[in-house]
Every structure is written in C-alpha cells, then in structure tokens.
Amino acid sequence: TRPKRIAVLPGDGIGPEIVEEGVKVMKAAGERFGYHFEIDFGWIGGSAIDRLKNPLPQETLTLCHQADAVLLGAVGGPRWDQHPPALRPEKALLGLRKELDLFANLRPTTLFPGLEDSSTLKPEVLKGVDFLVVRELTGGIYFGEKFTEDTPAGEKATDTLVYSETEVERILRRAFDIAQLRGKKVTSVDKANVLESSRLWRKVADRVAKDYPDVELTHLLVDNCAMQMIRRPADFDVVVTENMFGDILSDEAAILTGSIGLLPSASLGEGHQGLYEPVHGSAPDIAGQGVANPIATILSVALMFRYSFHDDTVAKAIEGAVTDTLASGARTMDLVSTGRLAYSTEEFGDKVVEALNKYQPDP
Numbered sequence: 001t002r003p004k005r006i007a008v009l010p011g012d013g014i015g016p017e018i019v020e021e022g023v024k025v026m027k028a029a030g031e032r033f034g035y036h037f038e039i040d041f042g043w044i045g046g047s048a049i050d051r052l053k054n055p056l057p058q059e060t061l062t063l064c065h066q067a068d069a070v071l072l073g074a075v076g077g078p079r080w081d082q083h084p085p086a087l088r089p090e091k092a093l094l095g096l097r098k099e100l101d102l103f104a105n106l107r108p109t110t111l112f113p114g115l116e117d118s119s120t121l122k123p124e125v126l127k128g129v130d131f132l133v134v135r136e137l138t139g140g141i142y143f144g145e146k147f148t149e150d151t152p153a154g155e156k157a158t159d160t161l162v163y164s165e166t167e168v169e170r171i172l173r174r175a176f177d178i179a180q181l182r183g184k185k186v187t188s189v190d191k192a193n194v195l196e197s198s199r200l201w202r203k204v205a206d207r208v209a210k211d212y213p214d215v216e217l218t219h220l221l222v223d224n225c226a227m228q229m230i231r232r233p234a235d236f237d238v239v240v241t242e243n244m245f246g247d248i249l250s251d252e253a254a255i256l257t258g259s260i261g262l263l264p265s266a267s268l269g270e271g272h273q274g275l276y277e278p279v280h281g282s283a284p285d286i287a288g289q290g291v292a293n294p295i296a297t298i299l300s301v302a303l304m305f306r307y308s309f310h311d312d313t314v315a316k317a318i319e320g321a322v323t324d325t326l327a328s329g330a331r332t333m334d335l336v337s338t339g340r341l342a343y344s345t346e347e348f349g350d351k352v353v354e355a356l357n358k359y360q361p362d363p
C-alpha cells in the first residue's frame with residue numbers, strides 16, 4: 001500500500017521533546033506492523049511566528065491538507081503572550097482545526113493499573129474509570145465574533161457564543177455513534193438553565209437520542225458535571241459537550257488518571273483525516289529539561305492508527321506497550337512520588353519502543 005503521509009508539527013515548549021518520542025513510537029509501530037511513512041515537518045505557533053512572522057504559515061496548512069494525519073505537540077508560551085490576537089500561537093491551533101473542519105475532538109480518560117497513587121484522589125473512587133469526552137471543536141465561544149471597544153465608562157470586551165442546529169447535531173450524532181460501540185451511555189453537558197445555545201443543544205440531543213434507542217441519554221448541567229466527574233467518575237461513558245466546557249472538563253478529567261501528561265486526543269471531521277495531539281499544553285515551566293511525560297503524545301499516535309488508519313490492532317499494541325512500560329515501574333517526573341527516580345522523556349520513549357517490540361496481543 002502507499003505510504004501514509006504524516007504532517008508533524010512539534011510547536012513550542014515541550015512540543016518538540018514529546019513529539020520526538022511520538023514519532024519514534026510511530027516508526028517502531030510501522031516497522032513491526034508493515035507501515036511506511038512519509039513524514040513532513042512544519043512550523044506552527046510561536047516557533048512559526050519567530051521564523052515566518054505567522055503562527056500558521058500557508059506552507060504548514062498545505063502540508064496538513066495533503067496529509068493523511070497530523071501529529072502536533074503543543075503551541076504557546078509566555079514569549080508570545082503579549083502579541084495581538086491574530087499573532088498568538090493559539091490562533092494557529094484554532095485556525096488549523098477550523099480549516100480542516102475537525103469538529104469532533106475525542107479525549108479518552110482511562111486509568112492505567114498502578115497509577116492510582118499518582119492521582120490526588122482516592123484509589124477507590126478511581127476504580128474502573130474509562131470514559132470519553134467528545135468535545136465540539138470548531139464552534140461556540142472560541143469562534144464567535146469578538147471585539148473590544150473604548151466606551152466612556154472604560155474598555156469593553158465581547159465574545160459571542162453561537163451554535164447552529166447543524167453544528168450541534170453532527171457532534172451529538174458522533175457521540176451517539178461512538179457510545180453504541182462502547183458502554184451505550186451518553187451524558188450531554190450544557191448550561192441550559194442559563195444559555196440559549198444550551199437550550200438548543202438539549203433539544204437537539206433529545207431528538208438525536210430517538211435514533212439511538214439502545215443508548216441511554218442523560219443531561220447534566222456543566223457545574224454539576226464538574227462535580228460528579230470527581231465524585232463518581234467510573235459512572236461516565238461518553239460525555240458530549242460544547243467547545244469551552246469540553247476544554248475545561250477534560251483538564252479536570254486528567255486528575256483521575258494521575259497526570260495531564262497522560263491524556264491524548266483525536267480531532268476528526270467527516271473523513272479519515274485527523275489531527276492528533278496531547279490534551280496538555282506547551283508546559284513552559286518544564287520545557288527544555290527533557291523531563292516531560294511523552295505518554296499523551298504516544299497515545300495520540302495510537303489514536304491515529306485507530307481513527308485515521310482504522311487499525312485497532314496497532315492502536316492496541318501501542319496502548320499495551322504503554323501499559324507494560326508503566327507496569328514495569330517506569331515513571332516520568334510528573335508521576336513519581338518524591339524520592340523515587342524518574343525517567344527522562346527520551347528514556348521513557350525508548351522503554352515504550354522496547355515494550356512495543358516485545359508486545360504480544362491477547363489471544
């Protein structure tokens with residue numbers, strides 16, 4: 001078969017460090033399972049601003065359009081925080097998601113055996129945690145009209161939150177489709193007691209649910225959901241919500257697994273193309289030290305095999321290799337209790353490759 005074209009966008013901060021390990025594991029999986037890759041690197045975010053004065057250069061967009069899948073590290077950092085909105089690193093990420101029409105952001109949250117102690121929550125609360133946040137990614141308050149004005153009473157800033165029925169319906173259908181393949185439970189999260197857009201969301205959710213009689217739909221208000229997710233996390237299966245609520249809830253969910261350095265994501269549209277990136281950011285506080293956890297990026301590579309190449313065998317092998325590596329006791333700095341020795345980003349990536357080469361699928 002023809003090689004898979006992968007656009008690799010390391011970005012800023014720890015981005016290049018974790019992406020290197022992701023690519024390493026991707027290549028190892030390719031060798032073991034017979035994939036050929038054509039890898040093209042592109043600038044994005046602050047590193048693109050520094051070189052090309054544009055956070056999302058046209059050549060990067062072109063690379064991504066031509067790719068079967070995009071692997072991204074992270075963008076942003078204090079160096080660019082005072083830039084005007086159009087020249088901020090984060091703008092590139094939003095632009096890329098929008099340009100590729102990747103409206104469905106899947107953020108799985110699962111607990112790896114042995115990591116109960118890395119979480120700040122009680123082990124008995126974490127038992128059985130395995131849910132998926134389905135976050136709407138190309139609409140809502142991130143993309144509504146925004147402006148600032150000077151008024152006699154001082155500066156005034158506006159962000160608008162707009163959702164069309166079509167946008168809401170396609171993300172809800174995606175959530176129900178996925179729920180049918182999992183635990184058949186959808187929790188739809190909104191703020192329908194206050195927001196018009198949420199009232200539309202809830203109405204569409206009820207209508208879509210009628211087409212999925214085997215899936216159970218529950219509505220939760222977002223504030224309550226934030227609480228229930230910590231109180232009884234194992235009860236959740238698929239959590240579907242709008243853009244900003246999904247951003248916040250998925251960082252909260254990280255604490256159930258032990259570290260934000262563990263959470264991968266897949267951003268999908270109607271086709272096979274996808275953007276794969278960790279949920280976390282560029283972590284400027286630890287960048288350049290070689291200590292970042294590469295697991296979120298490595299698991300994002302697993303999602304690439306699952307959702308863009310429709311190859312669950314390879315996805316499971318990568319996930320299994322991460323599980324085995326953690327089971328061997330290997331930990332990065334974010335996961336160790338004080339006094340225990342931690343692996344560097346690179347050492348951990350090497351361990352995962354070793355485990356992948358030894359990995360035997362369950363019969």
Ligand code: NAD
Binds near residue numbers: 014076261277
């Ligand atoms: P962050 O996720 O970068 O970091 C939050 C905390 O988690 C920090 O203490 C960091 O050290 C730690 N952390 C994150 N990833 C880690 C990893 N792989 N291993 C170990 N520890 C890890 O969030 P922030 O500090 O709020 O944001 C920093 C910058 O990243 C900002 O400019 C923000 O806009 C950007 N950001 C980018 C993305 C993205 O590119 N997808 C996502 C979130 C934030």
Ligand code: IPM
Binds near residue numbers: 247
């Ligand atoms: C994420 C990030 C981004 C978001 C930022 C960097 C624009 O927080 O991917 O979760 O809010 O979507």
Ligand code: MN
Binds near residue numbers: 247251
């Ligand atoms: Mn976020």
